[in-house]
Amino acid sequence: MYTLTGVTKRYRRGGETIDALTGVDLVIEDGGQLVIQGPAGGGKTTLLQMLGGLDRPTEGSVELDGTDLALLPEARLARLRSESIGFVFRTDNLIPSLTALENVETALVPLGLTAAQRRQQATGALESVGLAEHRGALPAALSGSQRQRVAVARALVKRPRVLLADEPTGDLDAADRDEVMGLLERLWRERGLTFVVVTHDSAVARRAPRLATIRKGRVAVEDRRPAV
Ligand SMILES: Nc1ncnc2c1ncn2[C@@H]1O[C@H](COP(=O)(O)OP(=O)(O)OP(=O)(O)O)[C@@H](O)[C@H]1O
Secondary structure, X not given: OEEEEEEEEEEEEOOEEEEEEEEEEEEEOOOOEEEEEOOOOOOHHHHHHHHOOOOOOOEEEEEEOOEEHHHOOHHHHHHHHHHHEEEEOOOOOOOOOOOHXXXXXXXXXXXXXXXXXXXXXXXXXXXXXXXXXXXXXOHHHOOHXXXXXXXXXXXXXXXXXXXXXXXXXXXOOHHHHHHHHHHHXXXXXXXXXXXXXXXXXXXXXXXXXXXXXXXOOEEEEEEOOOOO
């Protein structure tokens, strides 16, 4: 579970100070899905960076299961990221000279598995995104949605608890968007992931169980789940 308390992120650029996030309080439960939307520059990417331990808040705390990410030494934070948090970005960031399978395997390198274990897990991950038969293909031979599905397999091959996605369908056309977002939602449900996704896709926002809107660094959450 994520617990954010009073999270402020302040950037300094030249003589200017920018509060990208201002006093954000937010809880994201294990297995929950949070969809984030909002205008350009509102703070969406900054919030994902805080959740992923890619950057530290200027004030406040980001706790994952009670551990304040900002207090972890860099090596432990890197280990947490490589074991427990999967990232998908707008661009697939695949390595052009590696096959789909080899690209997925790269996520397992920090985890100390044998080459055979890496190969087996990466093959399984490609199967789960429907690309087993393309495992030997280089990224250039794949379509945009196939490349993004490889990126999803790379994010999930280590079986993380958390999946963070920053406009994962932003570079795709409408049909591919639905396919990739449908895949992410299916994997979220099947694997009990904690899934936080920034998207401008209004259909995804409409069906989100919780929808966060970020404007000028402030977060408002709309909870559509039935009261228990
Ligand atoms: N490294 C940085 N240095 C200085 N300012 C930054 C930095 N990163 C983000 N900002 C500023 O912080 C604010 C929030 O940026 P952020 O990228 O989080 O917004 P966003 O909602 O993701 O926007 P977009 O939809 O355009 O990606 C913006 O004013 C941005 O210019």
